[in-house]
Amino acid sequence: MNEQIIGLIWQGIAETFYMVTVSTVFAYLIGIPLGVILNITGTNGIRPARALNLAVGFIINVIRSVPFLILLVAILPFTRLIAGTTIGSTATIVPLVVAAAPFVARMVESSLKEVDAGVIEAAKAMGSSDWQIIWKVLLAEARPSLAVGGVIAFTTILGYSAMAGFVGGGGLGAIAVNYGYYRYKTDVMLITVAVLVIIVQVFQEAGIYIVNRLDKRINKS
Amino acid sequence: MIRLENITKTFKVKGNEITAVKDVSLHIKKGEIFGIIGFSGAGKSTLVRCMNLLELPTAGSVFFDGHDLVKAGSKELRDYRKKIGMIFQQFNLLEQRTVIANVCYPLELIGLRKKEAVSRARELLRIVDLSDKELSYPSQLSGGQKQRVAIARALATNPEVLLCDEATSALDPLTTRGVLSLIEKINKELGVTIVVITHEMKVVEQICSRVAVMNKGVVEETGTVKDIFLNPKSDTGRKLVLSGDDKSVPQSDKETIRIVFDGISSYEPVFANLILETGVKLNIMGANTEDIGGSAYGQILIERPDEASTELIRKYLNKAGVGFEELPALGKK
Ligand SMILES: Nc1ncnc2c1ncn2[C@@H]1O[C@H](COP(=O)(O)OP(=O)(O)O)[C@@H](O)[C@H]1O
Ligand SMILES: [Mg+2]
Numbered sequence: 337m338n339e340q341i342i343g344l345i346w347q348g349i350a351e352t353f354y355m356v357t358v359s360t361v362f363a364y365l366i367g368i369p370l371g372v373i374l375n376i377t378g379t380n381g382i383r384p385a386r387a388l389n390l391a392v393g394f395i396i397n398v399i400r401s402v403p404f405l406i407l408l409v410a411i412l413p414f415t416r417l418i419a420g421t422t423i424g425s426t427a428t429i430v431p432l433v434v435a436a437a438p439f440v441a442r443m444v445e446s447s448l449k450e451v452d453a454g455v456i457e458a459a460k461a462m463g464s465s466d467w468q469i470i471w472k473v474l475l476a477e478a479r480p481s482l483a484v485g486g487v488i489a490f491t492t493i494l495g496y497s498a499m500a501g502f503v504g505g506g507g508l509g510a511i512a513v514n515y516g517y518y519r520y521k522t523d524v525m526l527i528t529v530a531v532l533v534i535i536v537q538v539f540q541e542a543g544i545y546i547v548n549r550l551d552k553r554i555n556k557s
Numbered sequence: 558m559i560r561l562e563n564i565t566k567t568f569k570v571k572g573n574e575i576t577a578v579k580d581v582s583l584h585i586k587k588g589e590i591f592g593i594i595g596f597s598g599a600g601k602s603t604l605v606r607c608m609n610l611l612e613l614p615t616a617g618s619v620f621f622d623g624h625d626l627v628k629a630g631s632k633e634l635r636d637y638r639k640k641i642g643m644i645f646q647q648f649n650l651l652e653q654r655t656v657i658a659n660v661c662y663p664l665e666l667i668g669l670r671k672k673e674a675v676s677r678a679r680e681l682l683r684i685v686d687l688s689d690k691e692l693s694y695p696s697q698l699s700g701g702q703k704q705r706v707a708i709a710r711a712l713a714t715n716p717e718v719l720l721c722d723e724a725t726s727a728l729d730p731l732t733t734r735g736v737l738s739l740i741e742k743i744n745k746e747l748g749v750t751i752v753v754i755t756h757e758m759k760v761v762e763q764i765c766s767r768v769a770v771m772n773k774g775v776v777e778e779t780g781t782v783k784d785i786f787l788n789p790k791s792d793t794g795r796k797l798v799l800s801g802d803d804k805s806v807p808q809s810d811k812e813t814i815r816i817v818f819d820g821i822s823s824y825e826p827v828f829a830n831l832i833l834e835t836g837v838k839l840n841i842m843g844a845n846t847e848d849i850g851g852s853a854y855g856q857i858l859i860e861r862p863d864e865a866s867t868e869l870i871r872k873y874l875n876k877a878g879v880g881f882e883e884l885p886a887l888g889k890k
Contacts, residue, residue, distance in 0.1 A: 458649035461609055461720075462663045462710075463638035472662065477653050552653045552694040 341524060344511060349531060351425045352507035356494050359432035363489060366437040370396065371444025372470055382456065382469055396438040404435050404496050408503060425506030428497060436493050443485035447478040480551035487543030491536045498532055508532055558718060558750045559585040559608055564617035566603050577603040579774040580617075585718075590744050590751040592761040592782070594797055595771035601754045604771070605720050608752065609641045610634060622717070639667065642711030642749075646723035648703040650695040656706050657682065657691045663713045681709040685739060701732035708739060712749070719743065722754045737763050758797050762786065770794040787817055787880045798856070810886050811842070812861040814870065817880040818846055818853040827877055828857060835869040837862055 370392060376382050377389040402410070408431040412422050415430040451474055459473045475482070501509025508528045516525020566578040577600040585591045593601050606612035607619060610626050619626045621637055629637060650659050660678035661671075669677070682688050685705040695703055704724060711719055721740065725733040741764045744751050753765055761768050761782055769779045770793050777791035789795040799815070816828075832839055839859045846855030861867055861883060874881050 452647075452649070452652075454645060454647050454649040455651060457611060458643070458645060458707075459662075461611060461638060461641075461643040462666060462714075463635040464666055465635060468666060472665070473651065477651060479653055552655075553696050 345508070345524075345527060345531065348506075348508040348511045348528065349535075352494065352497060352509070352532075352535075355425045355428050355432065355497050355505075355507055356490060359429050359436060359493050359497070360486070360490050362429070362433040363436035363440045363493065364486070366433065367440025367489075368444050368475075370437070370441035371448060372474070374441060374445040375448040375474065376466070376470065380453065382460075382466055392441075396441055399434065399438045400442070404431075404499055405502065407431060407435055408500060423504040428500045428505035428507070431500065432493055432496055435496055436489060439492065440485070440489050443489065444482065447481035447485055448474050450481055451477045480547050480553075483547045483550055484544070487540060487547065490543070491539055494532070494536060494539075558587040558622065559583075559752070560620040561604075561607065562618045562620070564604065564607050564614045564619070566600075566607060566612055567615045577774055578607065578614075581771075581774075581776050583769060583776065583779070585750060585752060587717075587750055588744070588748060589766045590741070590753060590764050592753045592755065592765035592768035593771055594755055594758065594761050594768055595793060596756055596797075599771040599793075600774040601756075601771055602722050603774075605722050605752060605754050608718075608720060609638050609643060639663065639714045640716050641718045641720060642714075642716035643720040643722070644704065644707045644711050644724045646726045648695070648700070648707045648727075650703055650706055650710075652695050655692050655694055656687065656698070659695070659706055660709045660713055663710060667714060677713065678709070681712055682706075684712070684743075685709045699732075700728050701736060704728065704736050705739065708736075708743070712743065712747070716749065718750045718752065720752045720754075723756070724753070725760060726755070726757070733760070734763070740764060756797075758786075770797065783819055786819055788882065799858070812886050813842055813884045814859050814861050814867070815882050815884055816857045816859065816874065817882075818855050818857075819880060827853075827879055830877070831870065831873055835866065835873050837866040837869060 373392055374389060374396075377385040377392075379386075399407070411431055411434060414434075415422050415427055418430050419427040421427050455477060456469060456473055459469050464473070497505065497507055498509030498512065499505075501507065501511070501513040504510075508531060512525045512528040512532075515521040516528070561581055561583045564578055564581045565576065568575045568577060579600075581604060583591075593604065595601050603612055607614045607617075608621075610619065614627065617627075621641065624637070626634060626637055651662065654662070657675065657678050660681055661674045664674035664677060679688070679691070682691060685708055687702060687705050687709070690698065690702060690706075695706070698706065707724075708719075719740070724740070725736050728736060737760060740751060740753070743749050744764075751764075753760060755761060765782050767780065768782050768785055769776045770785065770789075770791055771777065772791070772793040777793050778785065778789070785794050786798055789798045816831075818827075839862070842858040842860055844855070844857040846853055846857065862870075867883075871881075
């Protein structure tokens with residue numbers, strides 16, 4: 337294993353983190369509002385609105401049912417419009433966000449659903465506005481569950497980003513594809529895959545550890 | 558303070574209509590502790606939720622201090638809700654907030670600065686005797702402690718009314734008594750009007766001045782606790798007084814006499830003297846008496862002996878000033 341390859345892998349790791357982190361952030365910036373809308377407009381939400389709920393739910397379901405690689409190719413013009421190019425890690429962020437935001441929205445919706453209806457009712461009885469309930473009750477009380485979702489979203493987006501390597505995306509996925517698949521350098525491919533596995537493992541474990549520390553429902557007196 | 562006029566609430570569930578509250582009118586006066594009692598499903602929670610419009614009545618008006626809440630705008634309604642505290646059977650605390658942060662919640666809503674909110678919250682925690690739990694989380698507290706936090710939180714904005722929906726139903730008898738005493742103290746010392754929803758007669762006995770008996774969405778009777786305890790006019794009132802719980806109504810096919818203790822001194826051996834003075838051998842069918850602060854509350858159900866002995870019992874009880882009523886055999890009623 338020469339230094340050039342080691343440098344390449346380090347660069348791949350940095351690129352992967354860049355893509356995945358930025359994509360996760362944007363996926364949440366879009367996914368949280370959508371998840372909140374899905375929750376509050378639902379039948380038992382604080383602002384039931386059936387038509388809006390069904391419309392948002394439908395769009396999310398459509399995007400989620402398209403396989404990632406097809407989605408990635410299908411939105412190439414959109415990607416070019418936003419990123420100015422369709423190749424490299426920055427360009428890959430666009431399809432990653434488009435694919436992950438609906439999935440994040442569903443996870444946020446399900447986290448918010450776990451918040452006890454009685455607590456929301458008590459907040460209403462104290463004279464909270466809808467915004468105050470969203471911020472101070474729904475999102476605040478669901479924090480640990482949202483954080484679990486965040487760990488899952490990060491590792492899922494990491495998986496997608498590796499797939500994007502097939503069609504010009506950057507990062508570890510691209511290295512695995514370019515060296516291992518096209519140039520038959522199996523060792524490089526195996527190393528990149530191993531690095532991906534380690535990253536997923538570390539994030540999953542560390543994330544869940546942090547989440548458990550965060551959750552005040554667990555009695556640790 | 559709170560006046561309900563012809564409140565009806567109908568729920569639509571999959572095409573079926575359930576009328577949970579039917580044409581109820583009630584007037585809760587400033588400074589009183591008003592009880593609403595009834596068995597599960599009677600519509601008590603729905604009724605109390607109409608008082609702060611958590612439930613929008615299908616028909617009728619809710620007046621708070623003379624203002625019709627049904628006609629209030631949403632901002633106005635939120636301001637009224639800050640004057641109407643509410644506590645629940647399941648406490649409903651914010652699980653991710655400490656005790657003191659829970660009490661600060663309603664203060665954040667009115668935009669109080671953090672420092673002032675914390676000092677107000679501390680004062681409230683002193684009132685409910687939980688100063689040492691300030692930084693605990695709800696999951697680290699017992700049921701009684703959680704309800705005390707909920708009470709402190711409900712009182713934070715100086716409400717004029719406190720609505721208590723089965724506030725002690727998840728607590729053991731001893732803790733129940735403590736929480737009820739606290740509610741009574743809040744009524745006496747802070748002048749907060751209180752509405753107590755319960756299915757237990759002993760809760761009403763301990764703290765309420767007046768009570769409404771509810772069944773199937775209707776208020777069957779209203780009166781002072783003493784009136785209803787001594788002489789329940791409705792079927793539901795009678796069942797609640799006799800047993801306090803639907804299942805254990807004494808199933809007697811014999812005629813009985815119900816002797817009621819409504820606060821006479823528990824140091825006076827009334828029942829023993831009854832036997833000694835009348836010389837009648839009494840058969841006790843059921844009893845539930847409780848000593849509350851040196852006074853006896855409750856009742857003893859005895860089998861009605863022959864007419865001559867019964868007359869002796871009547872004379873004795875009248876002389877002693879103890880309430881009673883003669884009940885026909887349940888089966889023959
Ligand atoms: N949100 C609701 N939707 C449908 N039915 C309801 C709802 N809330 C209460 N009910 C029904 O109304 C009746 C009265 O309920 P409730 O007020 O909770 O009684 P209580 O508090 O006296 O036990 C019950 O039959 C209950 O099933
Ligand atoms: Mg109830």
